[in-house]
Amino acid sequence: MLILSTQQALSETFQPKVYRAPGRVNLIGEHTDYNQGFVMPAAIDFSTWVAIAPRQDRKLSIRSENFAEAVEIDLDQPATQGRGHWSDYPVGVAVKLEQSGHRLVGANMLVRGEVPIGSGLSSSAAIEVATGLALLENSDAKTDRVTLAKLCQQAENEFVGMRCGLMDQFVSCFGESGHALMLDCRGLDYHLLALPENVKLVVCNTMVKHDLANSEYNARRADCEEGVRLLSRKLPFVGSLRDITTGDLQRHKDQIPEVIGRRCRHVASENSRVLEAASALERSDLETFGQLMGESHRSLRDDYEVSCKELDLMVDLANQVEGVLGARMTGGGFGGCTINLVRSENVDSFKQFVAREYPEATGRNPEIYVCAAAQGAERAE
Ligand code: GLA
Numbered sequence: 129m130l131i132l133s134t135q136q137a138l139s140e141t142f143q144p145k146v147y148r149a150p151g152r153v154n155l156i157g158e159h160t161d162y163n164q165g166f167v168m169p170a171a172i173d174f175s176t177w178v179a180i181a182p183r184q185d186r187k188l189s190i191r192s193e194n195f196a197e198a199v200e201i202d203l204d205q206p207a208t209q210g211r212g213h214w215s216d217y218p219v220g221v222a223v224k225l226e227q228s229g230h231r232l233v234g235a236n237m238l239v240r241g242e243v244p245i246g247s248g249l250s251s252s253a254a255i256e257v258a259t260g261l262a263l264l265e266n267s268d269a270k271t272d273r274v275t276l277a278k279l280c281q282q283a284e285n286e287f288v289g290m291r292c293g294l295m296d297q298f299v300s301c302f303g304e305s306g307h308a309l310m311l312d313c314r315g316l317d318y319h320l321l322a323l324p325e326n327v328k329l330v331v332c333n334t335m336v337k338h339d340l341a342n343s344e345y346n347a348r349r350a351d352c353e354e355g356v357r358l359l360s361r362k363l364p365f366v367g368s369l370r371d372i373t374t375g376d377l378q379r380h381k382d383q384i385p386e387v388i389g390r391r392c393r394h395v396a397s398e399n400s401r402v403l404e405a406a407s408a409l410e411r412s413d414l415e416t417f418g419q420l421m422g423e424s425h426r427s428l429r430d431d432y433e434v435s436c437k438e439l440d441l442m443v444d445l446a447n448q449v450e451g452v453l454g455a456r457m458t459g460g461g462f463g464g465c466t467i468n469l470v471r472s473e474n475v476d477s478f479k480q481f482v483a484r485e486y487p488e489a490t491g492r493n494p495e496i497y498v499c500a501a502a503q504g505a506e507r508a509e
Contacts, residue, residue, distance in 0.1 A: 171303020248464025342450025
């Protein structure tokens, strides 16, 4: 009896618990989240998994299956900044949880990611959120999901050094299977939008990873802040680009340099597109939805300048195929993926066409994923 219960106690202590958090695809609303605007992402059926078991000390040993490597950190002597390593994401989350007042229990962790890395599908939010959930529950600590999403964002902003908005962490926490989220990044209110069954979300990976993505991303944020600063001199109600319409910009274009004006125009026009796209989806008007995706891509390419020739080509190819309702780059840009809304019956011919034409033009073999909108983070086992 005694032996049995000891065994049980041992296995309860050392048996890892597993947590899962998904990546995401954004249907529309790009580079609007950090301007307090609107976004429409869906969690996807690619996740990062974190297995965790407690230890007696205050060390975290984190092993990555993908990188076949482990790191160990002492929670009592944490680094304050990342070092450009995959472990920055989980370590950053641990550091931010501690700084926000949670006393974490040491742990052995194993991470397995199936979200393609550096492809704009937010493998970073997936590892952050899965780690956050795992560390909290391992320490018998609790926090609501909005706070968890914000702590993960803070880890990325302050520890990793990428000034991302909240969209990715939010949808990784709140995604619902079969639905996209219409999120207002100002008040963080959201509602679910059911995705129609007769179309598929097809994601095409250009297989281009741009090293400049982080620095250019941060530069775009700085442009937006400059736009707010300059415009608020004439328009005192402007606290973020969310408060600007394209009409305001037109009227006050002499107040801002041309490039900053284009950045602001993208954000203002994209916000209206997201609102229009949500109402199009609600009335099952997929044609309009698809057109708005196309406009979004052009605005990101010309005004915001975060596309690249491979993304543009991928969108052009998609637009040549029957049954494609809309196509655009998704995520931060400078490489990564496009999102394509494709009628179910045309998905196979779409895949064949892209798989043939894209390598011919670029010499790269694309990856194509037919994604389902998936459930947000959860305990998996
Ligand atoms: C990245 C960031 C998000 C968002 C998108 C662009 O994915 O992590 O916060 O800004 O780029 O829409």
